[in-house]
Amino acid sequence: xxxxxxxxxxxxxxxxxxxxxxxxxxxxxxxxxxxxxxxxxxxxxxxxxxxxxxxxxxxxxxxxxxxxxxxxxxxxxxxxxxxxxxxxxxxxxxxxxxxxxxxxxxxxxxxxxxxxxxxxxxxxxxxx
Numbered sequence: 001x002x003x004x005x006x007x008x009x010x011x012x013x014x015x016x017x018x019x020x021x022x023x024x025x026x027x028x029x030x031x032x033x034x035x036x037x038x039x040x041x042x043x044x045x046x047x048x049x050x051x052x053x054x055x056x057x058x059x060x061x062x063x064x065x066x067x068x069x070x071x072x073x074x075x076x077x078x079x080x081x082x083x084x085x086x087x088x089x090x091x092x093x094x095x096x097x098x099x100x101x102x103x104x105x106x107x108x109x110x111x112x113x114x115x116x117x118x119x120x121x122x123x124x125x126x127x128x
Contacts, residue, residue: 012057012100013120016045019053020113025100027063028122035093037125042074042083046117050108053077053116057087059095066099077118086125098122 010033013025042055055077056070072087089095106114 008123010122011119012040012098012122013055013102013118015043015119016117017119019102019104019116019118022103023101025120027060027097027099029063029097030089030095033089033122033124034096035089037090038087039121039123039125040072040074040085040087041121041123042077042085042118043121044077044080044083044116044118046115047077047080048106048115051078051104051106051114051116053114053118054103054105055118055120056101057120058099058101059089059092060097060099061094063097070101071095071098 010028012028040057044053055074057072058066059071060066072085074083074085077083100120104114104116
């Protein structure tokens with residue numbers, strides 16, 4: 001039996017979020033998705049040449065203490081597109097909140113600041 005994503009999409013980073021510097025999103029309380037397998041989809045809609053976006057997902061039991069390491073790092077993104085990833089929280093039942101964080105980098109000539117438009121979706125995986 002293969003797992004598929006449930007129909008409800010929750011956004012850790014809302015669609016068309018623009019970032020020109022490092023940042024973090026609001027904490028999301030998982031509710032019924034806690035201790036489940038999740039599908040994360042990073043969507044990069046706009047990106048300039050010679051820049052990179054690094055997105056991580058952090059977990060917390062109380063929404064305040066996020067620990068020293070993220071639960072998950074997406075690979076660095078240099079191009080537009082969608083990057084899906086599975087995050088299994090079944091072995092981490094204490095995690096009740098998720099928070100996205102991002103780093104940006106720009107090199108070369110031209111516009112001096114990085115600029116990205118992106119989103120991060122979370123869905124429960126059916127059957128997990």
